[in-house]
Amino acid sequence: MDSLSLSGICRHQFLPITMLDFNQSNHRIEKAGFVRKPEKGGLTITQVASPLRRPVIVPSLDNETVDRRDRNHVAWTSVRQERWEGELVVQGEIPLWLKGTYLRNGPGLWHIEDYNFRHLFDGYATLVKLQFENGILIAGHRQIESEAYKAARKNKKVCFREFSEVPKYENFMAYVGDIAKLFSGASLTDNANTGVVKLGDGRVVCLTETQKGSLVIDPNSLETLGRLEYSDSLGGLIHSAHPIVTDAEFLTLLPDLVNPGYLVVRMEPGTNERKVIGRVNCRNGPAPGWVHSFPVTEHYVVVPEMPLRYCAQNLLRAEPTPLYKFEWRPESKAFLHVMCKASGKIVASVEVPLFVTFHFINAYEEEDEDGRVTAIIADCCEHNADATILDQLRLQNLRSFNGKDDLLPDARVGRFTIPLDGSPYGKLESALEPDEHGRGMDMCSINPTKLGKKYRYAYACGAQRPCHFPNTLTKLDLVKKKAKNWHEAGAVPSEPFFVARPGATEEDDGVVISLISEKNGNGYALLLDGSTFEEIARAKLPYGLPYGLHGCWVPKE
Ligand SMILES: CC(=O)/C=C/C=C(C)/C=C/C1=C(C)CCCC1(C)C
Ligand SMILES: CC(/C=C/C=O)=C\C=C\C=O
Numbered sequence: 001m002d003s004l005s006l007s008g009i010c011r012h013q014f015l016p017i018t019m020l021d022f023n024q025s026n027h028r029i030e031k032a033g034f035v036r037k038p039e040k041g042g043l044t045i046t047q048v049a050s051p052l053r054r055p056v057i058v059p060s061l062d063n064e065t066v067d068r069r070d071r072n073h074v075a076w077t078s079v080r081q082e083r084w085e086g087e088l089v090v091q092g093e094i095p096l097w098l099k100g101t102y103l104r105n106g107p108g109l110w111h112i113e114d115y116n117f118r119h120l121f122d123g124y125a126t127l128v129k130l131q132f133e134n135g136i137l138i139a140g141h142r143q144i145e146s147e148a149y150k151a152a153r154k155n156k157k158v159c160f161r162e163f164s165e166v167p168k169y170e171n172f173m174a175y176v177g178d179i180a181k182l183f184s185g186a187s188l189t190d191n192a193n194t195g196v197v198k199l200g201d202g203r204v205v206c207l208t209e210t211q212k213g214s215l216v217i218d219p220n221s222l223e224t225l226g227r228l229e230y231s232d233s234l235g236g237l238i239h240s241a242h243p244i245v246t247d248a249e250f251l252t253l254l255p256d257l258v259n260p261g262y263l264v265v266r267m268e269p270g271t272n273e274r275k276v277i278g279r280v281n282c283r284n285g286p287a288p289g290w291v292h293s294f295p296v297t298e299h300y301v302v303v304p305e306m307p308l309r310y311c312a313q314n315l316l317r318a319e320p321t322p323l324y325k326f327e328w329r330p331e332s333k334a335f336l337h338v339m340c341k342a343s344g345k346i347v348a349s350v351e352v353p354l355f356v357t358f359h360f361i362n363a364y365e366e367e368d369e370d371g372r373v374t375a376i377i378a379d380c381c382e383h384n385a386d387a388t389i390l391d392q393l394r395l396q397n398l399r400s401f402n403g404k405d406d407l408l409p410d411a412r413v414g415r416f417t418i419p420l421d422g423s424p425y426g427k428l429e430s431a432l433e434p435d436e437h438g439r440g441m442d443m444c445s446i447n448p449t450k451l452g453k454k455y456r457y458a459y460a461c462g463a464q465r466p467c468h469f470p471n472t473l474t475k476l477d478l479v480k481k482k483a484k485n486w487h488e489a490g491a492v493p494s495e496p497f498f499v500a501r502p503g504a505t506e507e508d509d510g511v512v513i514s515l516i517s518e519k520n521g522n523g524y525a526l527l528l529d530g531s532t533f534e535e536i537a538r539a540k541l542p543y544g545l546p547y548g549l550h551g552c553w554v555p556k557e
């Protein structure tokens with residue numbers, strides 16, 4: 001069963017459930033008890049009560065006879081269907097002001113035929129939506145139709161270079177041909193599985209680290225509409241997976257692997273043209289540090305130069321190394337560069353202690369009594385300068401947790417202080433005692449009105465130990481240096497995403513959304529109060545979804 005078609009969703013009459021089982025020899029086909037299979041064709045429809053008439057009977061898998069005990073945690077199991085959409089029964093109350101769609105992207109399909117991928121980041125993108133209106137919640141998910149995904153489905157094998165997977169070559173000449181295509185970018189993946197952003201002009205774009213993996217999607221149907229083709233001639237093949245996106249601009253970094261450095265670029269809403277703000281030359285080679293994300297303040301862009309560097313040799317390898325396309329170069333040191341957004345001038349370039357981060361949380365300008373900016377403060381989820389976290393995210397590791405061993409390396413909120421008085425060094429400290437959040441720390445969000453400004457609260461995933469992956473949601477109070485943690489045994493929560501209440505004056509006045517994958521194979525959408533961090537609502541999904549990475553909020557106009 002390998003086809004899928006759907007047209008004409010009539011959301012208010014019934015919610016069709018479209019289904020494509022990933023029929024794999026190593027992945028049991030799961031027949032959802034609530035679907036009727038048509039005699040012919042791939043379309044499967046289930047009647048779900050109208051969202052206008054409550055309560056709603058949600059298809060449930062509770063009576064499924066499958067014994068799930070021998071299976072991996074659903075967080076690390078490929079999504080079971082190509083797509084689904086339906087209304088969820090809500091326990092608790094969804095605030096009536098919450099009107100819009102939360103989108104979450106992530107690598108949700110980790111196999112093709114009977115070939116299993118190795119790393120979390122290799123999975124083909126699964127986009128999830130939670131549409132809130134009048135206290136009602138409609139959920140859905142759908143695979144992103146990247147060229148890489150479509151080619152893999154068609155040819156039944158990996159066809160592009162993913163984070164760690166590369167196509168299997170039939171002979172040496174095929175390998176040489178693929179290497180040539182690596183330099184043109186033709187063999188790189190466009191599997192946009194990392195994040196999703198709403199541009200100022202309303203386009204919603206899914207992203208990964210390859211520039212070609214910038215795919216425009218429809219936030220309602222989750223359909224892949226096409227590639228965002230950058231119309232400039234800046235070239236380069238990769239960019240930061242986390243641009244800074246506001247209604248006014250899209251800022252990102254383009255690493256230069258040939259002359260180690262980074263272009264800082266800006267794109268205006270309504271255009272596809274990135275313009276150069278300035279360039280940072282790396283202080284040390286042999287290659288730029290990995291830039292998964294970077295922070296900004298109101299007037300500056302902070303460009304990190306991590307000791308975890310891109311590695312040309314590892315890019316060419318057919319088999320992954322423990323650090324994948326990167327290498328640990330402590331002798332290259334670590335630096336933070338500060339560029340003025342308006343002029344492109346570098347106002348500070350300081351050496352900092354060695355660090356490893358995927359995600360910067362926020363940054364702001366520190367002023368003296370006369371309003372002069374004296375320093376930049378930049379916070380990140382810092383993995384104690386230990387790059388092994390990358391290999392911890394191998395699927396085999398994630399799937400092999402026995403519930404007892406404490407395998408998650410320690411992490412903290414790393415706070416950099418970058419002096420603007422010409423001093424050559426910056427500081428790196430913990431912003432709060434890491435035990436406050438169980439020494440796990442990643443996948444963060446803040447109130448977007450605080451972007452680049454002095455802020456007090458951040459939301460992230462922390463740890464309740466023993467664990468091998470962040471398993472709590474944590475609210476960090478960076479002023480009181482305290483954390484409040486949410487945890488449920490066996491649950492794997494995804495990035496807590498803060499949505500502010502319209503008209504709010506308090507920084508934490510809003511809700512925090514997360515999708516939870518449960519040990520028993522189920523899953524639910526969770527809403528916590530941004531201020532008390534208590535649960536206000538949850539809604540069970542018809543089946544648990546795999547772990548996902550980053551989200552965005554598309555408000556209903
Ligand atoms: C999912 C996530 O957070 C990161 C995904 C990163 C990817 C897909 C990186 C891909 C790359 C290549 C395919 C070759 C060039 C280097 C690099 C950007 C790491
Ligand atoms: C999920 C993750 C790290 C968890 C470790 O604590 C990193 C994800 C990075 C990509 O977005």
Ligand SMILES: [Fe+2]
Nearest residue numbers: 194241292358
């Ligand atoms: Fe990320």
